[in-house]
Amino acid sequence: MGQRSVGAGYDALMAPESMTDHAYEAIRQMLVRLELAPGELLNQEALQARIGVGRTPVHQALQRLEAEEFVVVMPRRGVMVTNVDVLELPVLYESRALLEPYMAGVAASRGTSDDWDEMAQVLSAARAVETVEERVSADRRCHEIIWAASGNRFLSRTLDMLYAQSDRLWHMYLIDVTDMQQSLEEHEQLLEVLRSGNGEEASTVMARHIRELHDQINAVIAESILAASA
Secondary structure (H helix, E strand, O other): OOOOOOOOOHHHHOOHHHHHHHHHHHHHHHHHOOOOOOOOEOOHHHHHHHHOOOHHHHHHHHHHHHHOOOEEEEOOOEEEEOOOOHHHHHHHHHHHHHHHHHHHHHHHHHOOHHHHHHHHHHHHHHOOOOOHHHHHHHHHHHHHHHHHHHOOHHHHHHHHHHHHHHHHHHHHHOOOOOOHHHHHHHHHHHHHHHHHOOHHHHHHHHHHHHHHHHHHHHHHHHHHHHHHHO
């Protein structure tokens, strides 16, 4: 989405809020996938042309992204992409470990068969993909479905931001080493529990899933530190 340029008539077809949302999602995707590199000064006119929206939606989108610490306004210089530090990954996963099990437990009691059917479709499609990038997208979509099923939009927004920041760091440091196949298999186990409506068990399974990711990341970071000091 971020790389598609659309016609000049696009702005006229979208409400201002929709244009801002579109710009926000597009720019955040570029940031997460490192198409906009850490430390890069952003050219807002270039972003407008790339996304196909006007100045105001891009400006408002960048304000939202500054609040989420993806970018920072540099006086007299412009808007710069924030740097990423692999040592922040454990902290991000600790934060998710506090919230995600709760959301899974609530989702088990509030979610519908439509929610879990959609999650099953995502996981089924993920079995056929070959790239790590596609598996990460499937992982994210599963989490989004669970957040939505919980009905708590406030925590959903917080988790969305935490996941996006984790995703950006993952793209920077871990894309070639993380075992996403294991992660998706854990989602399949979680799906069975969510369908059963057992909130306590769903919370436990989600906590284990996040802990496995956390342990895997810590192992990679430790190995990197040892390699750097050798």
